[in-house]
Amino acid sequence: MNPSSHLSLIIDLSPSQWHLSAQSNNSYPLSFQTFLSHVLTFVNSHLAFKHENTLAVFGALPGRSMMLYSSLDATSANSNDPPADANSYRPFKLVNSVVANNIQKELDAIERLTEEPPVALVGALTKALCCKYQPFGPSTTRKRGNEATTSVDPRILILSVSPDLSASYIPVMNSIFSAQKLKVTIDVCKVFGEETVFLQQAAHLTGGSYIYLGRRDAFLQYLTMSFLPPPSMRHIIAVPQQDKVDFRAACFCHKNIVDIGFVCSVCLSIFCSPVPVCSTCRTKFPMKTLQHLNASRPSIPPANGVSNGAPRPPSARPNPGMSASLR
Ligand SMILES: [Zn+2]
Ligand SMILES: [Zn+2]
Known part of the structure; x- marks a missing residue:
């Protein structure tokens, strides 16, 4: 049986990069609203994929990072209960409203800042690595040889729009080594901007997939085709890999x-x-x-x-x- 999959999603919330991404002189302009609606459809698909699948969403904001939603933490969901709606599936509506409300709250707080510090991607990455991957306690732990392994298949997906911050090279590399030890796959989708050297290395060294979004009007299709299959299924379903890596x-x-x-x-x-x-x-x-x-x-x-x-x-x-x- 395939293990359940845990997805930690890291969303780059740099207001200046999203402003540039929505400009009409881009070949495929992508506004943050459209991006978010595609992302929410993707996370709903992940939750629908298997009943035991779990999800955590992190935001990398200018100068700080925070958890926007976690299906492992019941309090984060209950505090923002959306009103009942007969036409929607409640768990999906709950995720969508909690993530959208928390992002809105954080972006409103940023508007008061006079200048924009670089996004805290490393903070979000380390928070995602600290996430507990055992959704239903030790009962999901099974023995393989002498070594106890959890039947959760953890991975991190980074949706990046900001350029590389060379000052964060050492913490990014340390996060990659931690991810390797924890057997966490890091997938990267570069939604806007230049290719990032460090995230290419993160995906390569953890066996993940790095995709530079060429057609940004097909964002949801890229997400579904490349990042929906969990790592345990990737020997059956081939996901795009990088043909060259900048080391x-x-x-x-x-x-x-x-x-x-x-x-x-x-x-x-x-x-x-x-x-x-x-x-x-x-x-x-x-x-x-x-x-x-x-x-x-x-x-x-x-x-x-x-x-x-x-x-x-x-x-x-x-x-x-x-x-x-x-x-
Ligand atoms: Zn130097
Ligand atoms: Zn030395």
Whole structure:
């Protein structure tokens, strides 16, 4: 039997990006209202897919993140009870009204801000990772070999409109490693704006799917075709995968995304130029090595930053002979 599926949905609620997305000079303008109606149809489909399926919705707002709805938390649903309607299925109406009301409340609060800080995607991602995936207590836990596994198939879907924030490279990578340990799949749909390097890596490293929305008028179709099947069914139903992944990293010194980085062989910190002392672990590097690395730097960086090497988790050690290593 297929396990039940838990979906943590992260919605990027950057008012400025949504304003740009709705402009009529875009080839496929998409307003936030249309986007939200498609998203609510999608979450209703997820809940209808299997009775035990669970849902949590998080909002990434400028400067903060919050939980908008959780089917695991009965109090969040009861406090916003919608009036009875004979023409609608009550659980769907409840989700729709709670999510829409909470988003409206948060966006009203943002209007009072004078300037817009970057959206707190990492905050929403860590909240989604902290979500409990056992909807009906320990009874859903079954034994497989010596290891107890829950029969819930957890995943996170990020609907992103904001560009990469290079300052959040390290927390995003740490979230990815946590997701790998928890066996949580991260799916990403880039609804508007440039491709994001970090979210491509998040989807690739957790076995999820990354989709750049080409035809934004077909948003609901993309959601249904690509993100409705839970990870446990993806060996039967093929979902679109990325044909290339941008593996560039951000340097720890200036938070710039770099094509060629210099990696501390002790703590794996990445720098955009050879440094005499690692700012993270204080390891000193011999002058000779620095001169050698400086001399071997190519004068023109390659135009294409796409490579096939995946970044290592923090416990791994680099090859001693690596050209970009400081030792
Ligand atoms: Zn730097
Ligand atoms: Zn170091």
